[in-house]
Amino acid sequence: MDAADPLAALRDRFVLDTVTDPATGLPDVYLDGNSLGVLPRTVPDRIADVLHREWGELRIRSWTESGWWTAPERVGDKIAPLIGAGPGRVVVGDSTSVNIFKAVVGGVRMAGKGCTEILVDATTFPTDGYIARSAARMTGLAVRPVEPARIADEVTERTALALVNHVDYRTGALNDLPGITHALHSAGALAVWDLCHSAGALPVGLDAHHVDLAVGCTYKYLNGGPGSPAFLYVRESLQERFESPLPGWNSHAEPFAMDPSYAPADGVLRGRVGTPDILSLLALEAALEVWDGVAIEDVRTKSLALTDFFLECVAGYVPAGRARAVTPQDHRRRGSQVSLRCSGAGEVMDELIRRGVVGDFRHPDVLRFGFTPLYTSFADAERAAWVLGEVLGALPEVGPAVAGG
Amino acid sequence: MDAADPLAALRDRFVLDTVTDPATGLPDVYLDGNSLGVLPRTVPDRIADVLHREWGELRIRSWTESGWWTAPERVGDKIAPLIGAGPGRVVVGDSTSVNIFKAVVGGVRMAGKGCTEILVDATTFPTDGYIARSAARMTGLAVRPVEPARIADEVTERTALALVNHVDYRTGALNDLPGITHALHSAGALAVWDLCHSAGALPVGLDAHHVDLAVGCTYKYLNGGPGSPAFLYVRESLQERFESPLPGWNSHAEPFAMDPSYAPADGVLRGRVGTPDILSLLALEAALEVWDGVAIEDVRTKSLALTDFFLECVAGYVPAGRARAVTPQDHRRRGSQVSLRCSGAGEVMDELIRRGVVGDFRHPDVLRFGFTPLYTSFADAERAAWVLGEVLGALPEVGPAVAGG
Numbered sequence: 001m002d003a004a005d006p007l008a009a010l011r012d013r014f015v016l017d018t019v020t021d022p023a024t025g026l027p028d029v030y031l032d033g034n035s036l037g038v039l040p041r042t043v044p045d046r047i048a049d050v051l052h053r054e055w056g057e058l059r060i061r062s063w064t065e066s067g068w069w070t071a072p073e074r075v076g077d078k079i080a081p082l083i084g085a086g087p088g089r090v091v092v093g094d095s096t097s098v099n100i101f102k103a104v105v106g107g108v109r110m111a112g113k114g115c116t117e118i119l120v121d122a123t124t125f126p127t128d129g130y131i132a133r134s135a136a137r138m139t140g141l142a143v144r145p146v147e148p149a150r151i152a153d154e155v156t157e158r159t160a161l162a163l164v165n166h167v168d169y170r171t172g173a174l175n176d177l178p179g180i181t182h183a184l185h186s187a188g189a190l191a192v193w194d195l196c197h198s199a200g201a202l203p204v205g206l207d208a209h210h211v212d213l214a215v216g217c218t219y220k221y222l223n224g225g226p227g228s229p230a231f232l233y234v235r236e237s238l239q240e241r242f243e244s245p246l247p248g249w250n251s252h253a254e255p256f257a258m259d260p261s262y263a264p265a266d267g268v269l270r271g272r273v274g275t276p277d278i279l280s281l282l283a284l285e286a287a288l289e290v291w292d293g294v295a296i297e298d299v300r301t302k303s304l305a306l307t308d309f310f311l312e313c314v315a316g317y318v319p320a321g322r323a324r325a326v327t328p329q330d331h332r333r334r335g336s337q338v339s340l341r342c343s344g345a346g347e348v349m350d351e352l353i354r355r356g357v358v359g360d361f362r363h364p365d366v367l368r369f370g371f372t373p374l375y376t377s378f379a380d381a382e383r384a385a386w387v388l389g390e391v392l393g394a395l396p397e398v399g400p401a402v403a404g405g
Numbered sequence: 406m407d408a409a410d411p412l413a414a415l416r417d418r419f420v421l422d423t424v425t426d427p428a429t430g431l432p433d434v435y436l437d438g439n440s441l442g443v444l445p446r447t448v449p450d451r452i453a454d455v456l457h458r459e460w461g462e463l464r465i466r467s468w469t470e471s472g473w474w475t476a477p478e479r480v481g482d483k484i485a486p487l488i489g490a491g492p493g494r495v496v497v498g499d500s501t502s503v504n505i506f507k508a509v510v511g512g513v514r515m516a517g518k519g520c521t522e523i524l525v526d527a528t529t530f531p532t533d534g535y536i537a538r539s540a541a542r543m544t545g546l547a548v549r550p551v552e553p554a555r556i557a558d559e560v561t562e563r564t565a566l567a568l569v570n571h572v573d574y575r576t577g578a579l580n581d582l583p584g585i586t587h588a589l590h591s592a593g594a595l596a597v598w599d600l601c602h603s604a605g606a607l608p609v610g611l612d613a614h615h616v617d618l619a620v621g622c623t624y625k626y627l628n629g630g631p632g633s634p635a636f637l638y639v640r641e642s643l644q645e646r647f648e649s650p651l652p653g654w655n656s657h658a659e660p661f662a663m664d665p666s667y668a669p670a671d672g673v674l675r676g677r678v679g680t681p682d683i684l685s686l687l688a689l690e691a692a693l694e695v696w697d698g699v700a701i702e703d704v705r706t707k708s709l710a711l712t713d714f715f716l717e718c719v720a721g722y723v724p725a726g727r728a729r730a731v732t733p734q735d736h737r738r739r740g741s742q743v744s745l746r747c748s749g750a751g752e753v754m755d756e757l758i759r760r761g762v763v764g765d766f767r768h769p770d771v772l773r774f775g776f777t778p779l780y781t782s783f784a785d786a787e788r789a790a791w792v793l794g795e796v797l798g799a800l801p802e803v804g805p806a807v808a809g810g
Contacts, residue, residue, distance in 0.1 A: 036465045044456045051688075054424060068631055098499065258575075260531060274501050358465065
């Protein structure tokens with residue numbers, strides 16, 4: 001399967017095989033790219049140049065001469081094709097949480113006058129819920145948690161927007177972005193999508209599906225490095241009405257006029273806030289070079305093949321009944337990770353990592369294995385399932401409701 | 406003067422003298438450290454290690470094994486002594502603008518019920534005003550701009566807080582932090598200070614003067630690199646009441662419990678939001694090593710000697726009447742920069758930079774020269790004044806009210 005994989009050569013664009021297990025001599029199998037993507041080979045030299053030449057020698061001149069000032073929108077335009085967005089719709093900077101605040105408050109301000117509530121994906125990654133509640137408190141609305149599959153039924157004319165995860169961080173389930181967006185629009189509500197677990201893993205089609213606002217992280221499938229800045233997407237036809245709750249000087253129409261009164265810039269630049277974090281932004285820009293010549297549709301094809309194969313290997317190698325897949329079998333409902341429920345999951349993951357298979361554990365009983373088609377091989381998938389089988393075969397089975405630490 | 410300077414040897418901790426003027430063979434005089442500090446020698450090797458080993462090899466394990474997770478508060482504790490704060494009062498992350506939003510909203514929430522207004526320094530750096538207005542809009546208060554010197558007279562029992570710049574970014578004037586803070590407290594209002602132009606340049610004494618909240622930037626006198634993350638200070642006795650408007654998962658009491666309901670962490674960790682930007686945070690941490698063995702009081706002594714000497718040289722070398730100092734002569738009112746008003750300031754600065762003297766221009770007619778005592782020499786100060794004299798002597802005088810571009 002690896003020999004027939006048209007994306008196999010992309011693996012060389014990453015720093016892999018640096019850590020080998022002393023017992024087997026085999027390199028680690030890294031299936032945690034849905035938490036922190038692997039280092040792309042392009043990054044270290046680029047950052048050395050940013051430090052030594054751009055900062056060390058050119059210093060302040062680099063804001064113009066090295067293109068630092070325009071990096072948030074330039075890097076946004078590089079992410080755009082991966083999520084189905086045209087140019088001028090994506091801006092990069094600040095954390096995912098901060099961007100969710102911008103998107104939710106900005107969305108509420110664009111919603112109808114009579115709106116009283118925000119719907120939030122009931123199984124959301126927690127920060128989305130916390131931030132949505134803060135945004136609701138500060139705009140006088142209420143938050144109502146709703147299962148993504150129920151949004152079409154629950155949305156009313158009082159709903160300002162729904163904040164929904166494209167892929168559930170715990171189960172790996174893919175939510176129906178076109179359908180939910182359409183249902184929200186039919187009720188007059190806006191659709192705000194969290195793409196943390198889909199950007200770089202599968203086609204999103206933001207423009208095609210008329211998504212209103214979206215936010216995503218860049219350190220998972222986009223390999224931008226630990227805590228690299230997040231992105232904000234604002235639909236082109238809404239940009240003129242987008243009012244950020246964080247109108248820093250970088251989003252001003254004339255930032256260097258130092259005008260005491262605020263006038264927003266045109267377009268998605270309104271999503272900028274303060275001085276951009278240049279080291280992290282330029283590391284991300286270099287990391288995005290691994291996408292040169294890669295079509296996100298091919299990434300999706302390989303992702304599904306990898307997760308299918310892993311599920312098949314788990315069925316073959318893991319003792320029956322010891323681990324249950326919670327990631328949907330249906331391709332239309334699957335992201336790019338496989339989550340397995342198993343008793344003692346925390347201890348099981350510790351042991352997997354000791355044996356060179358790096359996934360992660362999510363409270364209370366979920367083993368997560370992320371598949372990054374740019375660098376994960378079919379051999380990786382098989383070895384992970386094999387080692388999981390060894391670990392679960394060797395470990396005594398503990399009670400069904402054990403919560404790991 | 407340089408031979409007698411006890412801080413002279415610190416210059417070797419920075420990358421200087423990399424760019425030389427082909428005409429004179431002299432290195433650039435860099436007087437723009439109040440906009441972007443010079444690269445400390447410690448940073449590139451540290452970042453190479455972060456990239457190659459911590460990210461490239463350890464990957465996800467570095468969140469615990471390399472101390473990534475605790476970096477925001479650890480780096481905060483390293484900044485703390487420079488601003489007169491005890492441990493556990495400073496946290497680093499996000500931009501200055503985002504932190505001003507946290508501080509102003511957090512302050513309003515701690516203020517008395519009957520408060521109706523926020524005072525904002527009338528000569529503030531614009532972003533403070535924009536963000537304060539957004540915070541006021543979202544908390545139902547009004548913003549009233551007041552000259553810092555008038556705050557003691559203007560504060561009323563309806564004032565929730567005042568947001569004031571410690572040093573004016575344009576004129577370099579130092580505001581009376583102890584006096585203004587005391588006046589605010591006497592009226593029952595909170596004091597929120599913007600330390601962007603004082604942190605690392607002079608003693609601040611946050612704890613000693615009972616400042617409530619403070620925000621500062623780390624890429625000026627703290628040399629953290631372009632867009633390095635800002636810091637937030639919350640007075641110890643207020644931390645329990647501090648409610649951030651950006652309650653991301655990183656400020657949760659148990660971030661990995663993935664609890665759908667929010668419970669804030671204890672202490673200044675409440676100021677954290679999303680995943681910290683590790684590259685920039687660790688570059689800043691390495692940059693702070695230049696402060697080893699340095700007392701901020703000695704930095705202040707040299708800063709005043711440098712700015713005194715520069716003003717004396719300007720008086721001696723610059724044709725009479727061609728440039729007027731707007732930075733106060735009184736040491737108690739002076740920050741660590743000298744601002745000169747002059748006609749055609751934009752063109753004058755362009756010519757200075759061509760001749761190897763790097764300051765900056767601020768709209769409409771201000772030349773700014775920043776003095777960073779850790780690496781600026783008295784010889785730098787003299788040469789800058791000499792070249793300014795040459796430029797102003799050679800350039801035809803333009804009308805008095807010309808605004809540069």
